[in-house]
Amino acid sequence: MEKLGGIFNPSSPEMVVMAGLTYYIIAISIGILAIIVVAVTYIVIRYRKGSKDSSEPYQNFGDLRLEIVWTIIPIAIVAVLFQLTCSTMRAVDPPIGDHEPDVVVTGHQWWWEFYYPKSGVLTANELHMPVGERLLLRIESIDVIHDFWVPELGRKIDAIPGHTNYIWIGAGEPGIFLGACAEFCGTQHANMRIRVIAETQEEFNEWQEQELVIPSTPRSGIAAKGAELFQTKACMNCHTIVGTPAAARIGPNLTHLNNRQTIGAGVLTNSPENLTKWLVNPQKYKQGALMPNMKLTDSEVNAIVAYLEALK
Amino acid sequence: MSTRIPLVPENIKPLPSLKGNEGMLSWVSSVDHKQIGLMYLMSTLVFFIIGGLEALVIRIQLAQPEFDFISPEVYNQMFTMHGTTMIFFVVMPFLIGVGVYLVPLMIGARDMAFPRLNALSFWLVIFGGILLYYSFLTQSGPSEVGWFAYAPLSEKPFSLNKGPTYWALGLLAVGISSVSSGLNNIVTILTMRVKGMTMRRLPLFVWMILVTSFILIFVIPIIASAFAMMLLDRLLDATFFTPAHGGSAILWQHFFWGFGHPEVYILILPAFGIISEVIPVFSRKPIFGYSFVAGSTVAIGLLSVGVWAHHMFAVGLGNVANAYFSLASMLIAIPTGVKVLNWVATMWGGKIYFATPMLFATAFIIEFVMGGLTGVAIASAPINWVTTDTYFIVAHFHYVLFGGSLFAIFAGVYYWFPKFTGRMMSETLGKWHFWLTVVGFNMTFFIQHFLGVMGMPRRTYTYHDLPYWGSMNLLSTIGAFVLAISVIIFAWNIIWSLKHGKKAPDNPWNAWTLEWYTTSPPAVHNFNLVPPVRGRRPLWDLAHPDQLDEPNSKVV
Numbered sequence: 001m002e003k004l005g006g007i008f009n010p011s012s013p014e015m016v017v018m019a020g021l022t023y024y025i026i027a028i029s030i031g032i033l034a035i036i037v038v039a040v041t042y043i044v045i046r047y048r049k050g051s052k053d054s055s056e057p058y059q060n061f062g063d064l065r066l067e068i069v070w071t072i073i074p075i076a077i078v079a080v081l082f083q084l085t086c087s088t089m090r091a092v093d094p095p096i097g098d099h100e101p102d103v104v105v106t107g108h109q110w111w112w113e114f115y116y117p118k119s120g121v122l123t124a125n126e127l128h129m130p131v132g133e134r135l136l137l138r139i140e141s142i143d144v145i146h147d148f149w150v151p152e153l154g155r156k157i158d159a160i161p162g163h164t165n166y167i168w169i170g171a172g173e174p175g176i177f178l179g180a181c182a183e184f185c186g187t188q189h190a191n192m193r194i195r196v197i198a199e200t201q202e203e204f205n206e207w208q209e210q211e212l213v214i215p216s217t218p219r220s221g222i223a224a225k226g227a228e229l230f231q232t233k234a235c236m237n238c239h240t241i242v243g244t245p246a247a248a249r250i251g252p253n254l255t256h257l258n259n260r261q262t263i264g265a266g267v268l269t270n271s272p273e274n275l276t277k278w279l280v281n282p283q284k285y286k287q288g289a290l291m292p293n294m295k296l297t298d299s300e301v302n303a304i305v306a307y308l309e310a311l312k
Numbered sequence: 313m314s315t316r317i318p319l320v321p322e323n324i325k326p327l328p329s330l331k332g333n334e335g336m337l338s339w340v341s342s343v344d345h346k347q348i349g350l351m352y353l354m355s356t357l358v359f360f361i362i363g364g365l366e367a368l369v370i371r372i373q374l375a376q377p378e379f380d381f382i383s384p385e386v387y388n389q390m391f392t393m394h395g396t397t398m399i400f401f402v403v404m405p406f407l408i409g410v411g412v413y414l415v416p417l418m419i420g421a422r423d424m425a426f427p428r429l430n431a432l433s434f435w436l437v438i439f440g441g442i443l444l445y446y447s448f449l450t451q452s453g454p455s456e457v458g459w460f461a462y463a464p465l466s467e468k469p470f471s472l473n474k475g476p477t478y479w480a481l482g483l484l485a486v487g488i489s490s491v492s493s494g495l496n497n498i499v500t501i502l503t504m505r506v507k508g509m510t511m512r513r514l515p516l517f518v519w520m521i522l523v524t525s526f527i528l529i530f531v532i533p534i535i536a537s538a539f540a541m542m543l544l545d546r547l548l549d550a551t552f553f554t555p556a557h558g559g560s561a562i563l564w565q566h567f568f569w570g571f572g573h574p575e576v577y578i579l580i581l582p583a584f585g586i587i588s589e590v591i592p593v594f595s596r597k598p599i600f601g602y603s604f605v606a607g608s609t610v611a612i613g614l615l616s617v618g619v620w621a622h623h624m625f626a627v628g629l630g631n632v633a634n635a636y637f638s639l640a641s642m643l644i645a646i647p648t649g650v651k652v653l654n655w656v657a658t659m660w661g662g663k664i665y666f667a668t669p670m671l672f673a674t675a676f677i678i679e680f681v682m683g684g685l686t687g688v689a690i691a692s693a694p695i696n697w698v699t700t701d702t703y704f705i706v707a708h709f710h711y712v713l714f715g716g717s718l719f720a721i722f723a724g725v726y727y728w729f730p731k732f733t734g735r736m737m738s739e740t741l742g743k744w745h746f747w748l749t750v751v752g753f754n755m756t757f758f759i760q761h762f763l764g765v766m767g768m769p770r771r772t773y774t775y776h777d778l779p780y781w782g783s784m785n786l787l788s789t790i791g792a793f794v795l796a797i798s799v800i801i802f803a804w805n806i807i808w809s810l811k812h813g814k815k816a817p818d819n820p821w822n823a824w825t826l827e828w829y830t831t832s833p834p835a836v837h838n839f840n841l842v843p844p845v846r847g848r849r850p851l852w853d854l855a856h857p858d859q860l861d862e863p864n865s866k867v868v
Contacts, residue, residue, distance in 0.1 A: 002779035006767040007698060018694045022765070025695060029685035036681050039656055040674060047595070049663040057663045059859070062601035066657065067650065074649045078642045081692060085638050088694040089631050109470075139628075144465040145561055147626055147701060151767035155697030156626040161464060162555030163562060165628035178778075182701040182769045183626070184458050186465055187384050190772035266776075287384055 006151040011177060011198075012170050013134075014092045014154045021088045028077065092155060096166050101138035103127065107146030107159035107181065109290060110188035111252055111265040121211040122240070124252030125265045126195045130204040134170040144186060150179030150196050158183055171198030180266075187288030193266030211256050214243040215311040226307025229300055238291070241311065251291060257308050264289065275305050343427035345412050346834060348434045350732060352409020353725075355438060356402050357803065362445075363397035364799055366390045371756075371792040374785050377777035387773035388456035389475070395459030396444065396479065399579065400486050403717050405437050407582035408493050410724055411521040413732070415497060417827035417834060418515045420506030420842040425499040429492050436489035444482035447475045455479040458771065460572070463553030463564040467545050477546055480539045487536040494528030497521055506826075508845030515825045515848070516599060519606045520585030523613040527574045527581075530617060535571035538564065562627060569620035577616040579713060581609060583720035584651060587673050590723050591655050593823040594670035595662030598849060598861065601654045608647030615644050625696040634693040641691035648684055652677060667821070668742030672723035675750055679715025683708055686761070701771075704764025710757045722749070722802070729806075730820045734832045735813030741805040748798035755791030759784045824849035 003009060010019040105127075106113040115122050129135055139148050141159035149156040150169070157167045171177065179194035199207070218224045227244070230236060236246035242255040257263075260270050264286045268274040277284075279301045282291045296304070339347055369390045373381045382390070412430060416423055424430045447454040452473030457466040466476045501522045505514070514522075542564070544550035551557035553564045592599045599605060621627075622641040625634055655677055664670065686708040690696045699705060722745070729737045763784050768775060775781055819828040828851055830839050846853050847861030 004766055004780065005778060007765045018698050021692065022689070022695050022698055025689045025692065029689060033678075033681055033685060036652070036656065037678060040659075040677055043656070043659045043662075043664070044666075044674065047659065047662050047664050049596070049665045053663060055663075056596050056856075057661060059598055059861075060600065060661060061598050061861075062604070062654075062657075067601050067604050067654075070653045071646060071650055074646045078639075078645060078688075081642060081688070082635075082639050085692040085694060086635055088692075089634060092694055092697070093631060144470055145462055149701075149769070151698075155694070156700055157628060157697075158626045160555075160561055160627065162560065163628070178767070178776075180767075180769050180772075184388075184462070184465070184701075184771040186470065187388065187456070189388075190384065190769075190774045 005178070009152050011152040011175070012154055012172050014168065014170070015152060016172075017088055017091050018155065021084055024084070025081065028081075092168075094168065096136060099136045101166065102135040103129075104138045104140065105148055105159065107139075107141040107143075107148070107185070107192075109143050109186050110181070110192040110286075112146075112148070112181075112192070112194055113249070113252065116208070119208050119212065121208055122253045123211060123256065123260070125193065125262065126197055126260050128197045128199065128204055128207050129169070129171060130201045131171050131174050131198050133201075134168050137167050137169055139165040139167065145183050146181045146185045146192065147183035148179070148194070149182040150177050150194055152177045153179075153196060156182050171196065174198050174200065176261075188286055191265055191267050191286050191289075193262075195261060195266070197261075207259070210259060213256075213312070215241075215255065217244060218307060218310045221306075222303050223306040223310040226303035226305070226310075229296075229304055230307060233294060233296065233300070233304075235294075235304070254308060255311060258311060272305055272309055275308065276301055279304060343423075343431045344836065345416050345424045345427065345430060346732075346838075348430050349409050349411075349413025352405050352412060352434055352437070353732075355441070356406040356409065357806070359397050359401040359405075359441060361799065361803065363394050363402055364796065366394040366397065368792055368796060370394060371789040373773060374775070375789040376786065377775055377782045379774065382773075384773045385453070385456055388458075388771070389454050391771060392455050392458050392475075392479075393444075396455075396483070398713070399459065399575070400483060401437065401441050401444075403579045403713065403721070404486075404490070404575075406721055407524070407579070407717075408433070408490070410586075410721075410728070411497060411517075411524075411582060412493070414728065414827055415500060415518055415521055416504070417830065417838055418518050418825050419501065419504060419509055420826050420839065420845065421500065421504040422838055424496050425504055426492075426496050429496050433489040433493040433496065436485045436492075440482040440485035440489065442482075443478055443485060447478035450474045450478070460568055461542070461564075462568075463542070463545075463559075463561045464555060466542065467554050468549075471546075477543065480542050480546075484536060484539045484543075487532045487539065490528050490532045491536075494525035494532070497525035498529070501525075506842045506845055512603070513845060513848045514606075516588035516602070516605055517582070517585035517825075520581045520588070520609055523609045524578050524581045527578055527613055527616060531571045531574040531578075534567055538567035538571070541567075562624075565624055565627065566620070569623040570617075573620040573623060574616040576709075576712070577612055579717050581612065583676075583717040584609065586720045586724040586727070587655060587676055588651075589823075589825065590669050590673040590727050591658050593727075593821050594667065594673070595659045595664050597658055597662045598852075599654065600657035600660075601650075602848060604650055605654050608650045611647040612644060615640065615647070619644065622691055622693075622696065625693045626700050631693075638691055638693045642688055645684065645688045645691075652681055652684070667726070668737070668739060668746055669723045669727035669821075671743070671746045672719050672726065672749075675746070676716065676719040676723065679711055679719055679753070683711030683713075683715055687712065699764055701769055702764035703760040703768045703770060706770055707757045707760035707764060710753075710760075714753055714757070719749075722746075725806075727821065728827075729809065729813075730816030731827055731832050731834070733810060733813070734816050735809050736816050736820060737809040737813060738805050741801055741808070745798050745801045745805060748794055748801065752791050752794030752796075752798055756788050756795060757791070759787050759791075763788075819851065824852045826850055 007019040007022055010016045104115040112125050114127050139157050139159045141161045146159040147156050154169050157165050177196040181192035217227050238248050238251035240247050240253040263270050263278050267285045281293045282289055283293050373387055455475035541552040545552055551559040553559045555561050619641045621637045690699050726737055816832045818832050843850050843854055849861050853860050
């Protein structure tokens with residue numbers, strides 16, 4: 001049997017607590033449902049009217065004691081539930097205090113920007129984090145309301161323009177955890193995915209160093225042509241490549257696109273072939289995305305792909 | 313001695329009647345509550361079929377991962393229109409319409425307090441529906457921002473198409489209609505009851521309509537103002553909900569759910585009323601704990617306006633607000649549980665006749681309890697953080713709105729069809745309809761609980777091929793087609809029974825409320841004579857003079 005996701009695979013301390021509460025309430029609910037189903041089934045079998053029977057049954061108008069009993073029992077259940085709710089909420093969502101955020105998450109239509117203020121790393125759609133660390137994320141939005149959600153690691157939190165939110169998130173084990181935008185945010189809401197890459201502290205440090213390298217611009221061959229096209233074909237109006245004049249933050253930072261696993265916030269796996277397909281017509285793979293079909297010729301596409309692949 | 317009630321002076325020329333032959337004009341120009349009620353019901357059937365087709369398009373698109381049946385824009389339009397249609401043009405007008413038909417009959421009145429206002433309410437719903445669906449003819453199609461139309465997505469510059477404008481205008485018309493229906497119901501119920509029909513003897517359906525009407529007049533103005541502000545933003549460049557210009561995106565959510573959560577009770581309380589009429593009649597027993605059923609409704613009505621932000625647990629309002637809204641929402645489980653147990657206790661010890669209305673009412677109890685229990689779970693903020701905006705929520709509210717409201721509506725249609733039309737509906741087709749609905753409904757929505765907690769977000773036109781997602785979604789889609797067949801049978805049953813159904817006697821179910829005293833269908837003036845009302849079940853008292861419901865009270 002393949003592994004189920006979500007609450008069936010809680011992979012952070014926060015998620016373990018929340019999944020535990022969910023299981024607990026589901027168990028109570030199944031108990032209550034079972035009582036009702038058994039009672040109704042019994043009634044349906046026992047109190048069905050006989051075909052010849054035309055007499056009326058005993059006319060019972062109610063019973064005050066029963067009413068009191070079945071008002072008090074739910075009150076008790078609600079009291080327990082409320083207590084558990086509050087303790088879980090405190091565990092999952094403790095006060096921030098004077099912590100500085102480890103990552104600033106900004107929702108864009110339809111991709112995520114991740115900025116690590118302590119190191120200066122700026123990346124997109126893939127959130128690297130060291131295993132066992134509890135990170136504080138500051139959640140913002142540049143346009144409409146989005147929602148940051150990685151089902152196996154924790155809660156949902158809205159990314160709202162004009163309103164800053166914080167969540168704590170950590171991964172208890174290494175691995176890749178899939179997430180997505182959970183608040184409907186327009187045409188490509190479905191393709192606004194998150195990958196959390198939880199890795200050892202050494203791997204994380206190594207990744208962070210790679211991300212901070214300022215790549216040299218290729219000086220010869222097709223990649224050099226790509227570098228020139230990048231600056232002249234309007235790519236630079238939206239994207240950043242560190243070490244070049246391209247510094248816009250409308251679209252994802254492409255400096256270390258090589259390091260990322262997917263293109264288009266999870267639409268395609270990242271490979272030169274897929275990058276080529278994407279550049280020929282992004283609208284084919286992510287219809288409605290804000291990146292238009294740039295009407296590049298095949299040789300222009302190949303040159304830009306070669307350039308982006310050469311950035312190391 | 314019985315009382316004659318000329319509450320409204322009789323016209324010299326009779327009003328258009330159901331049996332008359334004045335053609336369409338008699339309907340279009342009618343101010344008769346029965347004709348208006350029937351027009352409500354007929355139009356909701358049409359909208360129900362349209363909304364159902366939209367649901368099928370959604371389910372086809374989701375039948376397999378990365379499927380390419382429709383574009384993302386069309387998908388987003390479909391779920392927006394499906395939700396809007398089912399809530400504002402099916403469940404709400406059905407329940408208001410069946411109330412308009414039955415309330416005057418149940419309280420022994422000649423008509424609603426304001427017959428012309430009643431007609432206006434109905435035609436405003438139709439007008440709103442036309443405005444909403446007209447947006448299909450505009451260049452960019454209908455709204456694609458969801459039935460909740462969160463700002464700033466629904467605002468410039470993120471939605472430059474005309475869809476949301478038509479949407480807001482259409483719903484504004486429906487809002488005016490709902491407030492006037494609410495007022496009309498309240499005045500009718502408070503002032504036009506026949507002698508002897510005290511508030512403690514009011515049929516429970518009328519109680520539920522009364523509480524619903526109070527909710528309507530309190531909460532619809534909230535959303536109507538929000539629609540007006542949204543239209544100002546969109547058309548006149550105001551900035552109420554646009555953070556980029558100093559507005560607030562969260563404010564819209566407070567307005568929307570300030571209306572939106574009480575709306576849930578607007579959609580379910582009259583359904584509770586139908587169930588509270590059907591279950592006693594088919595169990596041959598009075599309702600168990602009448603005052604607790606009525607009183608718990610009032611409790612739900614009061615609580616309903618103080619729980620809205622449980623739709624906003626992911627907004628980040630802080631844990632104090634989250635704790636309050638968790639508790640307030642969980643409290644609603646208490647009066648709701650009281651109701652369910654009273655229905656079960658009513659059936660207990662009865663002699664139950666399982667005709668189609670009772671089948672739907674019995675299934676309602678189970679399906680609604682399912683939806684209610686998941687409702688309590690998601691009222692807990694941490695569980696809500698896990699489940700909100702996933703298919704778990706889709707499953708939850710379909711158990712409440714379909715398994716709850718719609719099952720009750722089906723029960724009501726089979727129950728009152730003989731009174732409305734003078735003909736019985738086919739029991740054979742009714743049973744096919746019932747079983748296919750139960751199978752199709754649970755097949756479509758039960759599995760979605762699992763999809764949700766496994767991490768499938770709502771409102772996504774496509775999804776990756778993660779373990780079991782494809783097969784679970786396919787099962788759900790097949791269930792939707794079973795439901796579609798059940799709806800075809802239902803519609804056919806109505807059409808067939810109108811022409812060929814067995815002629816209905818005045819009181820085919822041997823029921824006890826006043827509407828069953830008059831002819832089927834009722835005469836234009838409703839009653840020649842209203843029987844004396846000495847208890848909650850006037851027709852029981854007539855049939856059992858030796859065993860009155862309230863033997864010690866003075867005969868009125």
